[in-house]
Amino acid sequence: MVLALSDSGSATYILRMEKTQTDILISGGGVAGMTAAAAFGTAGFNVICVDPTPPITERDADGSDLRSTAFLQPSRDFLEDAGIWSKLDAHASPLQTMRIVDAGGVVNEPRLTRDFDASDISERPFGWNLPNWLLRREMVARLKELPNVDFRPGVGTASVLTRQTEARVSLSDGTLVSARMIIAADGRNSPVRRALGIGAKTTRYGQKALAFAVTHPIPHDGVSTEIHRSGGPFTLVPLPDYNGKPSSAIVWMERGPEARRLYELDATAFNEAISERSCHLFGPLTLASRRTIWPIISQISDSFYGERTALIAEAAHVVPPIGAQGLNMSIGDMRALLDLAQAAPDSLGSPKMLAAYERKRKAEVHARVAGVNLLNRASMMGEQPLRDLRAAGVSALYSMAPVRKTLMQLGLGARG
Numbered sequence: 001m002v003l004a005l006s007d008s009g010s011a012t013y014i015l016r017m018e019k020t021q022t023d024i025l026i027s028g029g030g031v032a033g034m035t036a037a038a039a040f041g042t043a044g045f046n047v048i049c050v051d052p053t054p055p056i057t058e059r060d061a062d063g064s065d066l067r068s069t070a071f072l073q074p075s076r077d078f079l080e081d082a083g084i085w086s087k088l089d090a091h092a093s094p095l096q097t098m099r100i101v102d103a104g105g106v107v108n109e110p111r112l113t114r115d116f117d118a119s120d121i122s123e124r125p126f127g128w129n130l131p132n133w134l135l136r137r138e139m140v141a142r143l144k145e146l147p148n149v150d151f152r153p154g155v156g157t158a159s160v161l162t163r164q165t166e167a168r169v170s171l172s173d174g175t176l177v178s179a180r181m182i183i184a185a186d187g188r189n190s191p192v193r194r195a196l197g198i199g200a201k202t203t204r205y206g207q208k209a210l211a212f213a214v215t216h217p218i219p220h221d222g223v224s225t226e227i228h229r230s231g232g233p234f235t236l237v238p239l240p241d242y243n244g245k246p247s248s249a250i251v252w253m254e255r256g257p258e259a260r261r262l263y264e265l266d267a268t269a270f271n272e273a274i275s276e277r278s279c280h281l282f283g284p285l286t287l288a289s290r291r292t293i294w295p296i297i298s299q300i301s302d303s304f305y306g307e308r309t310a311l312i313a314e315a316a317h318v319v320p321p322i323g324a325q326g327l328n329m330s331i332g333d334m335r336a337l338l339d340l341a342q343a344a345p346d347s348l349g350s351p352k353m354l355a356a357y358e359r360k361r362k363a364e365v366h367a368r369v370a371g372v373n374l375l376n377r378a379s380m381m382g383e384q385p386l387r388d389l390r391a392a393g394v395s396a397l398y399s400m401a402p403v404r405k406t407l408m409q410l411g412l413g414a415r416g
Ligand SMILES: Cc1cc2nc3c(=O)[nH]c(=O)nc-3n(C[C@H](O)[C@H](O)[C@H](O)COP(=O)(O)OP(=O)(O)OC[C@H]3O[C@@H](n4cnc5c(N)ncnc54)[C@H](O)[C@@H]3O)c2cc1C
Pocket: 027, 028, 029, 030, 031, 032, 033, 050, 051, 052, 053, 067, 068, 069, 070, 071, 155, 156, 157, 158, 185, 186, 187, 188, 191, 209, 210, 211, 251, 294, 312, 313, 314, 315, 321, 324, 325, 326, 327, 328, 329, 330
């Protein structure tokens, strides 16, 4: 018999039918949690991964995640080691060029276009773009191949009790798991982070992002295009052709009420709005999926660890979707944690290991959150003089070749 805390905080006694031991309990089986499960499982650790919401693995199913993720070079290497990349490779769209377009003049048309070409700094593309629903499908398939990974969709973390030597997690199906380490990958409202009493600092922008797919007559040629006017960036990221037509994933960030209005437009009016906002760079755009809408915040956890627990991904940090930093930073967390675990497997989850994890991640994550915050605020600017200043800034930075290359390397994950 164990003591668990109910939602109201009152003590409840629950009879246990099953007690399981594992090296790592991952709370959260989103894209980050499943990646962590594959990585630690491939490295030989015993892993249980739980999530109350089973992954949706079909594009057109209700509730499917229509965002896409651009995995930058270092993330691809990590996914290769985790045995995931070989399943994704055939579906990935390489991103060779990042194009920044400023359309912040009085008239909505491109007044400044600057290309960042991956060949300036590398023989490989900047990254590879994949739809999130497909990531989930292939990650589920990878987890099934690993006998030491027990993925339990439909089951969540109910309560957490940590001791110096282990963490005891009770699950929503009544199972009790004893783990040497918890990885909290249970999102921006992380129940594990809350259970451990770790706070987080949140910045709200009053902004939302619409995410959807489109087709267009003019091919994207592997160019990811970010168009700035006001309210936030409008970004098109290459996808493989859809129904025989060039296709892109779009993230359109706008102030909340405007985003909501756009979300509710009928398809014809929406097609007109997106074609106009894209400055017709790819010809008329046609909506080719449902629309999804996401609140935009920045957030950073006060600590990246608690007793026997490491916080990763959105449980530790959230950024607006600019420059493909979110999940790529999360993979940086996993890499740091896995390196430490492999260097001293007997110390898995020890205070020393977890403190070292935070030391490895905190400065970089803080710098990236601050950088993305700045870019987002610059892109939101509405007043004409500020928009003119923004265009001048992009132009000046771009014209200095060493600065341009450093920015590209930083964007890929090189440390500053
Ligand atoms: C519009 C948009 C576009 C983006 N584009 C990119 C991009 O191009 N590149 C990039 O790197 N990043 C991108 N990001 C960021 C990226 O999508 C996120 O970093 C990533 O999805 C977050 O993953 P996560 O697994 O941390 O959180 P989530 O996806 O929120 O997963 C958390 C999981 O925890 C589960 N959970 C909740 N409660 C419990 C519980 N009690 N027990 C167990 N599990 C629980 C939830 O069900 C959920 O599945 C984008 C974000 C947005 C909003």
